[in-house]
Structure formats: C-alpha cells, structure tokens
Amino acid sequence: MKLNHNYSSLTANYLFTEVAHKVNAYVEKHPEKEIIRLGIGDVTQPLVKCAVEAMQQASQEMGTREGFHGYGPEQGYAFLRQAIQARYAQWNAAVDQTEIFVSDGAKSDLANILGLFDVDNIVLVPDPVYPVYVDDNQMDGRKIVYVHGNRENSFLPMPDPTIQADIIYLCSPNNPTGAAYTKRQLESWVEYARAQDAVILYDAAYESFITQADCPHSIYEIDGAKECAIEICSFSKIAGFTGTRCGYTVVPLCLERQRMRLNPMWRRRQTTKFNGVAYVVQRAAAAVLTQQGLVQIQKNLDYYHNNARVLADVLHRAGIWYCGGENSPYLWMQCPGQMTSWQFFDWLLENCGIVGTPGAGFGACGEGYFRLSAFGNAEQTEIAAQAMQQKLMECFG
C-alpha cells in the first residue's frame, strides 16, 4: 500500500487560521472594541427573491410524482445550459450547449480538470493568486513556475515567451488583487498559449464585477481562445451562491492536444466521477439568469461595488497605491510606511479595529500588500472607511 506522498510535501496555508488567532487575541485583550471584518471572501447579501422562489417551487415539485426528478444529466439540465449559453452569446462568445458542463462550483472543477492532464506538465501560475491552484498541482506532483505580479505591471503579469509552460492559470478579475486583464492583454496570453501548445485554465469567477468596457467577461471573447482555453466559472459571486453551490466549466469542442479532444474526455470524467447538481439548485441558477433575475442580482453587485468605491476613496485621498475595486469586490493596497503585510495587519487591527487579509498569504509577490474586501455590510464599511481615513492621515499623511 502506497499513499500519495505529494500530500506530505504540501505547505500548510495558515493564512486564515493565523488571522482568526490574531483577531481572537485582540478581542480578548480589548473586549470593549468593535471589530469590522474586511477580510471576508464570502458574500453577505441574501439570495435574490427569484432564486428563493425557484428553489421553493422546485422543492415542491420534488415532492410530487409528476414533478419528481431523480438522476439528472451529469453535465446539467438543458434549461440551465441554455441560459448559460445565452449569457455567452451576449458577449459575442459563441459557446455550444455541449461545451457547457454544470457543476457544484469552480473550486471542484479547478481541481478535477487536472485529471485530464499528465503529471509531467509544467504549470504556470500568477503570483499572487488564489492558493488552491498551487495546492491542486502539488497534490499531483506537477512542476510549478510563477509569473510575477507587481506594482510595475499593475498586478497583471504578461507572458514571457522564454518560459516554457503546458498549463496556464489565469484569474481575471484576479483574487486577491482585483486587477482585470484587458482584451489586448488576453490576446497576448492566447497567442503565448498557442505558441506553447499549452492549455489555459481561465478562472472567470469574478466576471460579474467587471465594469470596464475593454475587459472581457470570457476568454472566448478572444479570437483563437477556443483552441487553447478551458473556462471555469461559478454562480458564487455572480449571484451569492457560495452556500448554494453551482458553477460551470466550458470545454470547447475544438480543443485538442496530442490528437485527443478534451471535451469528450471531460464528459467521460464527469459521467464517471460525478452525478450532477441538485435539481432545485439548477432551477435557482436558471432563475437568476432570467431578465428579472439579472435585475435582482445587479442590485447586490451594485451594493458591493459601492462598498468598494467607499474604500477606494479613502486610499485615494491618503495617497496610497492600490488596484482593484473597479472590476472586483477586492481592493489590493500597498502597505503604507513600508510595512510588511502582517505588520500592516496588526497596525490596522490595533489602530482602526479593522480585519483585512495580508497579501503575503497569496504568494511571495503579495508581501507588502494587503487585501480589503467589499463583501461586507455597507454601514460597517462606511464606519471602517472613516476610521482608516483618519488614522492613515494621522500616521502617514
């Protein structure tokens, strides 16, 4: 019996454990002070009305002989794949229904898609980024190389033709930096991937936050992307489905490597290793993509965007460099006074009673930076902004 020994070489990411530990210690020492949490990566607004109603209606159906649904198609019901297809059509990205695979979320798909690739591939990961890309590949023992995000490239690293890569992760808008690639920038990535015979895994989980006209919502807005990219998306941030669990992955029919087509491979993977998403959840997901649903979820997106603007204003007035916010619920700020990420964490907690996320937790290039989240409550975000403004001016103004 041999276990997968790659597990023993995994580096434990204590980021959020360490954050919780420090916050608890602070609260114990200062029980009178109120803490405002701007570290959260989860949504806080309730599910929109049409999603709730769809789920209640579908639950009722499930209790009747005529309306009961057993095993559904592993790749998702046609009614939901049609709605997703229509979303792509609106961006002038032609996607066939057989290219869409509904799942329980982007995190699952990002992990499971790697099963289609040999262990002997070089993986290119931007730094800083969502830590599971690295963990997923370390569990399989793949070699990882990094492209560096920094203030000079506005945390939008571009391809280096001298670096060899087989699997390329892109996350736009990025978690944690909030930076979003423009169409021209993505064209360079597609060109690079095709030259390398690589496959891009495009994480579009935050696409619904995009407001800038020249930032694509989908990699398939780029010519030639269907020959080199798999897109993974989720209803978590589109519609607050973090606790409702629905996402989807697009594997183009024309995507082929080593004379094997990836679409039938993924279909075979999903039909063998997955049994589809709950009927009631798929009904809720389809409901948020109706005309009425889109209006309702936009209100929540506007709410978070407004929080982001409030926080951005403070950073702007304090003369602190930042990116994100415009196309993202995250603001990525340079720590003032040349503090490290963790030093600023302590400073912000002690001086303003605010909890944020140290950038160093997202990769080496995150050191000296800090993530603020706009997913909180508006009133609390406003109070936090005022406290930050005052203290930043006092100490670094």
Added chain:
Amino acid sequence: MKLNHNYSSLTANYLFTEVAHKVNAYVEKHPEKEIIRLGIGDVTQPLVKCAVEAMQQASQEMGTREGFHGYGPEQGYAFLRQAIQARYAQWNAAVDQTEIFVSDGAKSDLANILGLFDVDNIVLVPDPVYPVYVDDNQMDGRKIVYVHGNRENSFLPMPDPTIQADIIYLCSPNNPTGAAYTKRQLESWVEYARAQDAVILYDAAYESFITQADCPHSIYEIDGAKECAIEICSFSKIAGFTGTRCGYTVVPLCLERQRMRLNPMWRRRQTTKFNGVAYVVQRAAAAVLTQQGLVQIQKNLDYYHNNARVLADVLHRAGIWYCGGENSPYLWMQCPGQMTSWQFFDWLLENCGIVGTPGAGFGACGEGYFRLSAFGNAEQTEIAAQAMQQKLMECFG
C-alpha cells in the same frame, strides 16, 4: 503538453446505450405494445414530506439577512454530521463527527478518494459490480485484479489470501446482484485487509434496504474495521436523493498507512478541492434522519421491497435461481434455458414487453445473469410479474 493517456485505454461501457437502442427499435416495430421498465437504477417515489418542507424552509432562510448561509464547512454542517453519527451509534458503530465528511454523493467520493493513494497500488474489485470502480482506477492507470462472484458463492466472493491487494472495493448490498455480506463474511474481509496492509473502500449506498439481522449496515460494525476501511454512503437510495445530491464518507481517525493518517489527508483534499454541499440540501438530509423523517422514508423503502417480493415470487415459482431482493432493490437472476444475458434481454422484451439489465454489463462474471429492479411503479411491476410468470412457465416450466 501531455494529456492523461489512460483515458484512451478506457473501455467504453455501452450497456445502457445498447439497452436504449434495442428498446427504441422494438417500440418502432411494435408501436401498439406497452413497455415496462425494470432496468432502472434510479428511484421513482417523490421526496418525502419532511425533506420537501426542510428544503422550502431553508430556501426561505437563504433569502433573509439573518438566515443567509454563505460558504459552509467543507466537511458539512455539524447538524447533519450529528444526525449521521447518531445513525451509526444505533448500529453500535462508534463514529466521531470529525470522521464524517458530507459530500454531493457516493459517486464523487468513490472517485476522489483515490487521490490519496499512489497510482502504484493493486486494486481488488469484485465481479460483477458497479462499473465506475474499474473506470475510476483505469483513469489513474492502477492495476486491477478481480474476485469472482458466481452461483456457488451466491455472488458473495470471499478473500483469497494468496492474492495481493492494496485497495479493496466492497459493495454490500451489492449493485447489481443484491447480495449482502453477513457479519461473519465481513470479518474475513477485514482480517484479509489487515493482513495485506490494504484499505477497504466500503460502498454502503444500499444499506437502508437491509432486512436480514446478521447483515451489517456499516463495515464499522466489524471489530478492527476502523484500522482498515473507509466507508462511503449516500442519501440517494436511503431517501430518494438521486436528484438532490447528498452523501458522506467516513475516514476513521485511526486509519494510518506508511505513517500517514488518512483522515487529515482527506480533510486537506476536501478543503482544497471541494466547497461543501448546498445548505438547503443538508437541511433536507438532516430532516430525513429525524424520527418523523425515518418513518416517512421507511414507507418508500417498503414500497420498493414489496416490488422486489412480487418479482422474487415469480422467479421462485418458475424455479429460477436468483439472489438479492431481500436486502436490496435488485434481483439477480440466472437466465433460463442457458441463455446469455443479451439473449434473455431480447427474449424478455419480445415475450413480456419488459426491459431489464443484462448482467454481462457489470463484468465478465455477470454473463448468463440478469438484473431486475424494484425501483419501478407498483402497478406496473405487478403487471410485469404476471406476464413473466405466464411466459416463463410456458417456455421453461
């Protein structure tokens, strides 16, 4: 770029495609005849009332600020893990809550658990059996050996100490044969696994159909099983959740190989590659495990059991050898007149208008056998039974 070339060596399982093809051809030729489907592996009874109500209530909560649930614990909410723990306690199988991991179903867990094991392990699979055990391992390139089920061992193959194995699949009650191991038989398997330093993957998806007192519901009813077995179960057959998606896997804290503990490995896997099950679904699963819920689901189990009895009576009266039915929704019959599985498929369709599943589709040892399912409608099952009885007596009586 190298793809996973194990995919190209997968044998396509055309079982259900071929069944559909033959049925369509028959219907086209005989549009006047009514077909009764006893091939189905899916439940047909609607969700029980308390599951529907729990899901509706939870959906409503999700639409309120106070009741909204975002990301939940990846291993499942404590309220559901407590309910599952109580179920085990009732069988005198002590399971800790930290040993229980809630998931979207047994099929996912059966696939994903293999990530903890090296590719270089020998996998022991009973034949006939649920085909995904083989596919999952072929996708990783593991070597597979088989233990043979047959009429002599009542399709309950026992361990052969001369065969080396690292990973052992057991499915009891078995799909497709409906045969269930007794406590004594499982003790032999546990003894064998411990001697081999192997890990048993115990698929208990059909445990709720067990009626025989000496057939365990859980492998953990066997002394020493926690040191050598992972148990995978599902609400699909317990409570008709095939379209609602909830299951769970138990990885004992004391299960250790090569000085690595499998419980923290699985926790690491799930927290990295999975984001938990929908809150509304977990509420429904917990509801069916309440006192009231258990009464409601028992009515559905009784309904299917009654179908199984009706079919078993026919086989008994016709003097046809079969197993299953007593602890399972499946009956596994020997084809009469020395027909092959597919010959009997044609015979049954043409003579009785009944669709069943050829045993050969579940492995080489299934040749000459046939699976009938009790998951159908009671009236239809009764009509099918009468037709079968008449024709079997006429032709083979």
